[in-house]
Amino acid sequence: MTIDWSWIGDHTDDLTSLTFSHLQAALTAVFLGLLISLPLAVVAHRVRPLRGFLLGLSNVLFTIPSIAIFVLLLPISGLTRTTTVIGLTVYTLVVLLRNTVEGLDSVPAKTKEAAKAMGTRPLRTLLTVELPLALPVIMAGVRIATVMSISLVSVATYIGDGGLGQLFTDGFQRDFPTPVIVGVVLTLLLAVVADAALVALQYVLTPWKRRRA
Amino acid sequence: MIQFDAVHKRFPNGTTAVHDLSLEMPEGGVTVLVGSSGCGKTTTLRMINRMIEPTSGVIKVGGKDVTQQDAAELRRSIGYVIQQSGLFPHRTVLDNIATVPLLLGHGRKKARARAAELLETVGLAPDAGKRYPHQLSGGQQQRVGVARALAADPPVLLMDEPFGAVDPVVRTQLQDELLRLQKELNKTIVFVTHDIDEAVRLGDRIAIFRTGGHLVQCAAPAELLARPADDFVADFLGAERGLKLLSLKTLAEVPQGPAPEGGTWTLVVDEARKPLHWATKGAEIPVRPLKDGDSLLAALNESVASPTGLIARVDAAGVLTGVSSRDDIHTHAGQAHAEARTHTGTTRTTETEAAAA
Numbered sequence: 265m266t267i268d269w270s271w272i273g274d275h276t277d278d279l280t281s282l283t284f285s286h287l288q289a290a291l292t293a294v295f296l297g298l299l300i301s302l303p304l305a306v307v308a309h310r311v312r313p314l315r316g317f318l319l320g321l322s323n324v325l326f327t328i329p330s331i332a333i334f335v336l337l338l339p340i341s342g343l344t345r346t347t348t349v350i351g352l353t354v355y356t357l358v359v360l361l362r363n364t365v366e367g368l369d370s371v372p373a374k375t376k377e378a379a380k381a382m383g384t385r386p387l388r389t390l391l392t393v394e395l396p397l398a399l400p401v402i403m404a405g406v407r408i409a410t411v412m413s414i415s416l417v418s419v420a421t422y423i424g425d426g427g428l429g430q431l432f433t434d435g436f437q438r439d440f441p442t443p444v445i446v447g448v449v450l451t452l453l454l455a456v457v458a459d460a461a462l463v464a465l466q467y468v469l470t471p472w473k474r475r476r477a
Numbered sequence: 478m479i480q481f482d483a484v485h486k487r488f489p490n491g492t493t494a495v496h497d498l499s500l501e502m503p504e505g506g507v508t509v510l511v512g513s514s515g516c517g518k519t520t521t522l523r524m525i526n527r528m529i530e531p532t533s534g535v536i537k538v539g540g541k542d543v544t545q546q547d548a549a550e551l552r553r554s555i556g557y558v559i560q561q562s563g564l565f566p567h568r569t570v571l572d573n574i575a576t577v578p579l580l581l582g583h584g585r586k587k588a589r590a591r592a593a594e595l596l597e598t599v600g601l602a603p604d605a606g607k608r609y610p611h612q613l614s615g616g617q618q619q620r621v622g623v624a625r626a627l628a629a630d631p632p633v634l635l636m637d638e639p640f641g642a643v644d645p646v647v648r649t650q651l652q653d654e655l656l657r658l659q660k661e662l663n664k665t666i667v668f669v670t671h672d673i674d675e676a677v678r679l680g681d682r683i684a685i686f687r688t689g690g691h692l693v694q695c696a697a698p699a700e701l702l703a704r705p706a707d708d709f710v711a712d713f714l715g716a717e718r719g720l721k722l723l724s725l726k727t728l729a730e731v732p733q734g735p736a737p738e739g740g741t742w743t744l745v746v747d748e749a750r751k752p753l754h755w756a757t758k759g760a761e762i763p764v765r766p767l768k769d770g771d772s773l774l775a776a777l778n779e780s781v782a783s784p785t786g787l788i789a790r791v792d793a794a795g796v797l798t799g800v801s802s803r804d805d806i807h808t809h810a811g812q813a814h815a816e817a818r819t820h821t822g823t824t825r826t827t828e829t830e831a832a833a834a
Contacts (some may be wrong), residue, residue: 378563381528382576382625383553396567472567472609 284425298358363405367398484534517690556626703817
């Protein structure tokens with residue numbers, strides 16, 4: 265299997281735009297997933313009876329095969345980026361919801377009690393005490409969701425999107441390995457860079473975790 | 478002043494935590510709630526700032542019924558120190574202390590300036606402010622907990638076994654600091670502990686609870702030790718309660734005379750006349766000199782250990798002023814007991830009651 269380096273040179277513009285399109289789909293999905301998961305996780309954390317239901321629901325959604333989700337969405341949102349993003353978002357929920365609930369659970373009772381005893385109201389406690397302390401566990405979920413989404417975007421090639429995934433179909437159809445290899449390498453690179461960026465973000469957001477005595 | 482009037486607390490599972498409690502906690506005094514676990518002392522404390530709501534009865538702080546006030550605002554007006562400090566792990570020490578002033582809308586700059594001031598008040602170095610709680614020792618964390626409770630200068634301070642998780646040496650230091658602070662600040666303090674020695678040390682009044690949430694006796698430490706209401710209280714105070722009473726009296730009134738000369742044992746002093754040790758032919762026994770403010774208990778202990786039965790007395794600078802005999806100490810110890818049995822208590826109570834009146 266040889267790589268046709270000149271093909272890469274001739275297609276740098278295409279590769280760049282595919283990479284950005286790929287990343288954009290994945291990040292949008294994670295962002296939307298967080299927007300949905302946060303309030304749901306707070307509900308699941310506070311209302312015990314709903315907890316099993318919400319976590320179970322996110323599990324069920326996760327078991328739907330990815331191609332099936334895109335097919336199911338076709339009548340609603342068509343062959344668009346929207347379909348890709350909705351599909352990916354559904355998959356992020358299982359990790360993001362579970363990790364956010366677990367993150368909130370991990371906040372020590374003593375700390376929450378102290379916040380209450382100092383006269384902090386519940387919403388402020390959530391925003392300034394519970395979420396910051398849950399952040400490391402939530403961020404662990406965000407990292408998994410991001411890497412997972414980056415790898416999943418390619419599946420959306422079936423509905424004409426798919427970012428770098430388009431290189432795979434292109435390569436397979438023409439029996440020409442270069443685009444496939446380039447696609448795999450770029451997807452991997454994207455995942456590694458995105459993960460490193462998230463680690464850096466977490467470092468910035470959790471100054472109290474830096475210097476362990 | 479904090480008043481409990483016929484307060485009951487029954488939890489949903491049916492256990493009664495507090496049973497028909499009527500109690501007054503005097504203004505500017507330290508009331509210690511003491512008893513074994515499950516006796517309702519912590520529940521009693523937590524009902525004051527509405528962390529727990531009473532099932533029936535009325536609790537008033539400064540004359541106002543607590544249940545008639547907004548719970549969050551009430552809590553901001555009452556300092557609270559929890560066991561193992563309960564500090565916010567994600568906030569610096571300074572921001573931890575600034576919590577309540579920030580909630581009250583004092584602005585970040587002003588709140589931090591106040592927090593820096595309090596670091597000094599509780600005996601922490603200024604550079605501790607930039608650290609995170611996990612970078613401090615247990616004792617230091619507890620000091621931060623106290624500073625945080627004092628930040629908005631609340632008239633009332635609730636302390637729930639605040640020194641329960643630190644070692645005995647640090648615990649004694651923290652108790653000393655609290656007594657020193659209280660002399661300056663005159664807060665109305667409610668202090669929960671299961672350690673009777675801590676209660677005797679810190680309390681102007683001690684309330685003893687029995688399992689099931691019954692208040693058995695509430696009195697000044699000296700009165701409690703001299704006249705326990707029943708066997709339960711007597712047992713709780715322990716077999717050495719006679720000695721504990723002596724820990725409340727000082728050495729000041731015990732007469733002293735010049736150090737003996739020419740006997741078997743000589744008290745050796747240095748050039749500055751600071752006592753060093755008792756000496757006889759071929760032997761030296763170290764001496765622990767005592768000041769007027771030291772307790773009769775410490776004096777008794779020292780006189781028992783002394784080869785001559787004499788204790789060395791020094792002034793504030795540590796210079797020898799004289800010696801006191803075992804007999805004199807015994808006589809005063811006996812007098813202290815007689816006094817406590819007949820009077821309501823020591824001067825400490827009278828002061829507190831005067832302040833409350």
